[in-house]
Amino acid sequence: MKNQSLKIFAMTFNINSADTTSDTFSFIPPGFDIYALAFEEVGPFIPLASAAKQRALTSSLIETFGNSDRFGKDFIQICDVTLLAIKLFIIVDSKLNDLVSVKIRQTVLTGADGAYGNKGACYCSLSIDSNTYFLFIAAHFEAHDKNIQLRNENFATIMKTIQTNMSANPLTYHHFIFFMGDLNYRINGPYDDVNKLATSGKYYDMLEYDQLTTEKRAMHVFSGFFEEEIHFPPTYKFDKNSIEYDTSQKKRVPSFTDRILVYSRNRSRIKGLGYDANMDILISDHRPVHAKFEVQLNPKSAEQQKAQENPKSIVCLIE
Numbered sequence: 001m002k003n004q005s006l007k008i009f010a011m012t013f014n015i016n017s018a019d020t021t022s023d024t025f026s027f028i029p030p031g032f033d034i035y036a037l038a039f040e041e042v043g044p045f046i047p048l049a050s051a052a053k054q055r056a057l058t059s060s061l062i063e064t065f066g067n068s069d070r071f072g073k074d075f076i077q078i079c080d081v082t083l084l085a086i087k088l089f090i091i092v093d094s095k096l097n098d099l100v101s102v103k104i105r106q107t108v109l110t111g112a113d114g115a116y117g118n119k120g121a122c123y124c125s126l127s128i129d130s131n132t133y134f135l136f137i138a139a140h141f142e143a144h145d146k147n148i149q150l151r152n153e154n155f156a157t158i159m160k161t162i163q164t165n166m167s168a169n170p171l172t173y174h175h176f177i178f179f180m181g182d183l184n185y186r187i188n189g190p191y192d193d194v195n196k197l198a199t200s201g202k203y204y205d206m207l208e209y210d211q212l213t214t215e216k217r218a219m220h221v222f223s224g225f226f227e228e229e230i231h232f233p234p235t236y237k238f239d240k241n242s243i244e245y246d247t248s249q250k251k252r253v254p255s256f257t258d259r260i261l262v263y264s265r266n267r268s269r270i271k272g273l274g275y276d277a278n279m280d281i282l283i284s285d286h287r288p289v290h291a292k293f294e295v296q297l298n299p300k301s302a303e304q305q306k307a308q309e310n311p312k313s314i315v316c317l318i319e
Contacts, residue, residue: 004296005295005296005297006295007031007033007294008032008033008034008035008178008292008293008295009028009029009034009035009036010136010180010290010293011035011038011180011260011290012037012038012039012040012138012180012181012258012260012288012289013040013258013286013287013289014040014041014140014182014258014285014286015040015042015057015283015284016041016240016284016285016286017042017043017053018283020057020060022063024060024281025061025064027280027281027288028064030070030071030072030073031072033092033093033095033096034090034092034096035065035075035089035090035091035092036089036136036178037061037089037090038086038087038088038122038138038139039088039089040085040138041140041284042082042086042087043085044085045085045118050084050085051082053085054085054087057087058087061091065077065091073094073095074093074094075092075094076091076092076093076094076097076100077089078090078092078102078126079102079124079126079136081107081122081124081138082107082122083108083122084116084118085118086107086117086120086122086138086140087122087138088122088123088124088138090124090136096128099128100126100127101127101128101130103125103127103133103166104123104124104165104166105122105123105124106122106165107121107122108120108121108162110141110142110153110154110157110158114157119140119141119142119154120139120140120158121137121138121158121181122137122139123136123158123162124136125170125174128297129297132176132295133174133175133176134176134177134178135162135173135177136177136178137177137180138180139155139158139180139181139182139183140181140182140184141155141181141182141183141185142154142184145188148185148215151183151184151185151211151215151221152215152220155222171224171263174265175264175266175269175298176263176264176295177262177264178262179222179225179260179261179262180259180260181258182257182258182286183257183258183259184257185210185212185215185255185256185257186211186255186257187206187209187210187234187254187255187256188211190253191251191252194209194253194254194255198245198254201233206234206254206256207230210255210256212259224263226261226263226264227260227261228260228274228291230256230275231275231276232275232276232277232279232289233254233277233287234256234257235257235277235287235288235289236252236256236257236285237254237257237286238285238286238287239285240282240283240285241283243279243282258277258286258288258289259289260275260289260291262291262293264295269296269298270293270294270295270296271293271294272292272293274291274292275291276291277289278290
């Protein structure tokens with residue numbers, strides 16, 4: 001591959017069973033080689049109803065990326081993995097079609113003691129140009145403020161299950177891992193105090209009370225992963241079709257539940273191009289979060305390059 005770098009757009013969006021159209025995703029920008037999209041609560045936790053919502057969402061996404069005039073290129077869908085109401089949808093620039101090799105597409109159940117798919121993950125492992133390995137994960141962790149340990153265990157279960165299914169440690173097998181989802185880590189604090197911080201733009205102050213930040217610092221979860229700096233408002237929980245944080249009797253504390261974390265064997269080979277939320281999409285009680293990256297592919301060895309340039313020669317060698 002002549003161009004040794006790729007641009008990746010990663011997104012997570014808990015859509016709270018909302019209906020979607022191609023207009024829903026008009027905020028997704030052109031100019032990327034890989035789009036990896038994670039969705040949570042695509043439909044209700046009822047198999048038939050959720051399956052219908054999953055099909056409708058897939059149709060909206062296919063229509064969105066089928067607009068070659070907008071994106072300036074054609075795309076190939078390589079992954080549409082679903083687990084009840086969780087979806088991982090990946091498309092790549094058609095120029096990569098012959099270079100992408102999918103290793104495994106699978107799911108991990110963590111809901112109801114690992115027996116139900118209301119919580120868990122969808123994942124896809126793939127290589128590009130035979131020598132750079134990627135793992136994309138869409139996850140939905142345990143809810144409720146106090147369930148920090150259960151969320152940490154969700155992460156451990158997902159990574160351990162992937163290792164079992166692949167017969168390889170995902171951290172040593174892959175060069176890049178993109179972990180996207182409604183991870184449900186909350187902000188510890190009274191609703192009124194946190195709401196004031198959120199509405200006044202004091203996100204840095206809020207992160208001092210963020211459960212994921214605290215647990216990661218203590219190396220209880222996501223060890224080896226990094227996250228770009230958060231400069232956007234909490235993306236949970238809004239009144240539906242409103243810009244107001246939860247005004248119900250429950251008054252859920254505004255929190256950064258929707259996150260994208262990345263693992264790279266070599267940090268110098270990945271560059272963050274932006275981490276943000278789209279606060280104008282009001283169909284859900286969450287807001288979509290997206291991260292943009294440029295990654296450097298591994299250079300081919302002399303033997304690989306020679307085989308690629310002159311495939312007949314390798315046949316002679318084998319004979």
